[in-house]
Amino acid sequence: MSTSGRLTEDRLIAKFFAPFAGEGAFGLRDDAARITPRAGHDLVVTVDAIVADVHFFRDDPASSVGRKALAVNVSDLAAKGARPVGFVLSLALPDDWREPWLKEFAEGLHHAARVFGCPLLGGDTVRAAGPFWVSVTAFGETPAGTMIHRFNARPGDAICVTGTIGDAALGLALRKYPLTEWARDMTLEKRVYLTDRYLHPQPRIAAADVVRRYARAAMDVSDGLAGDIAKMAKASGITAEVDLRMIPFSAAARLALDADPAQIDAIVTGGDDYEVLCAIAPENLDAFLAETKAAGVSATTIGRFCEGDMLPLFRDGSIEKRYEAGSYTHF
């Protein structure tokens, strides 16, 4: 029964979400959505949830949380070479949910949906004890049979990543420990840059088409570069060698590393980069790098896949290491 002063699920949806619904959502007046992939296309489906106190802080701006819920999924689509088509969401509202918070959340989500070209198609909302919980299932399209997997890398393939690595991990550390030693001399501008990279992932949609045409294997870097390279290598039945000095860093991350070189481990095992990691056959490498650049996304070669079943090797000159834990995991 609807409790005093609270919106019912139907009114909540009509008020906050229906105005933002895309075609195929029927104004959220139906209890299911319709997706009609273009002829000759496959649908790529990904699902990722974010939870208060695990994936975001309760005092993060609600609009940023809304944006992140969609961004982490669109990032997966981009890494599969897919063009976003739309999404559905499943919300759990905690007992102390407030309308203004939810309004801001919906606005952030809607803004992201417009920017990413990925409209809301439907959803489900329940109230439940526990933290705020949102799960997004996102849909993308590729020409039939061209979805890029994470398990087809081959020995000799170049390991490439888009953008820069480690900013979000450093941003999260700054968020938790603003007085951390390595940031003592950092300008406010660079601090903001790093925390923004944590708060507002930038899915590499612009690179999706190039990834689809050139990558042998691809996935997004969300659980830490070392762990994600290990996953791709393992799924492909091989291993990898990475040159730590070739990993692309932002100016802010470079400063942090200059102040404390040991931060490299946090950077390589931290998460939330939301860059694309891919395996590129040597004969396609030049074209891949040129075309990602032309698409407005930087891409860098950081190593290569090779035969073997060990954990990937990370080299810095004569220093070699393997990251045992590898991947940040919430378990």
Add this chain to the structure above:
Amino acid sequence: MSTSGRLTEDRLIAKFFAPFAGEGAFGLRDDAARITPRAGHDLVVTVDAIVADVHFFRDDPASSVGRKALAVNVSDLAAKGARPVGFVLSLALPDDWREPWLKEFAEGLHHAARVFGCPLLGGDTVRAAGPFWVSVTAFGETPAGTMIHRFNARPGDAICVTGTIGDAALGLALRKYPLTEWARDMTLEKRVYLTDRYLHPQPRIAAADVVRRYARAAMDVSDGLAGDIAKMAKASGITAEVDLRMIPFSAAARLALDADPAQIDAIVTGGDDYEVLCAIAPENLDAFLAETKAAGVSATTIGRFCEGDMLPLFRDGSIEKRYEAGSYTHF
């Protein structure tokens, strides 16, 4: 980082879910799934979450919870006239999750997936404070443009429901209050029947094709018959009249009503029926009833839609009532 003795997400997926994955899931070794609807078909998408202490009891059998998570979604697909194609799930495991429970949950889910012809395609798992939470996004297929909506009912259309109404609401009441007065003389067999109807929804997949060919509007009855008829009427811009004496009841529900006629309100506003509610044009009614019967599903006419914007009217002889709250809601 993986904590002592606990499975990482990857191992958990590999152990409990990968053996059950369908085609397009790539053995859950990828981070996205692929769906290729047949040429000339639309994809119907629905999402519904179930949460411990809200939609099920913590001491319900884990396999029943797994089954229910999928069943409530497949029920939506059937009511849209869609054939199940597959599903993805998003799991939140509470701090005190246990492997044997999750194993049983996965087995119940898998068994349901086989029975419903709706294989697992992918998923996401996080550990989070709060209750066990599972959200399923399910996919179905209809010939292009034939998905049945809940908003196209017209004045004069017959209101039909499949199966029997109220069993799950009575089963839930028995689950909570085994000594309830109306069940005093009820046999164990009938008690088990009612609680089973609560615990194990039976999505009307067998009726989907007939619904798609004959219904003007359709939805599943999940939040209570009165509320769901009100939703369909409102979405269609009309109202409805229902004859309470025509609502189909099981022998067990009939016994409960004989013992306590006031239970009719609990039956009509209770939830979890997971039957199909639909609007059938008068000229199609005979064919609809004959063909649902031929498909092995009973269907009953319980009233008709009509002009107006009031809440639907429920009649029992000279007694007339409208259900204000109408629909059970968790808000």
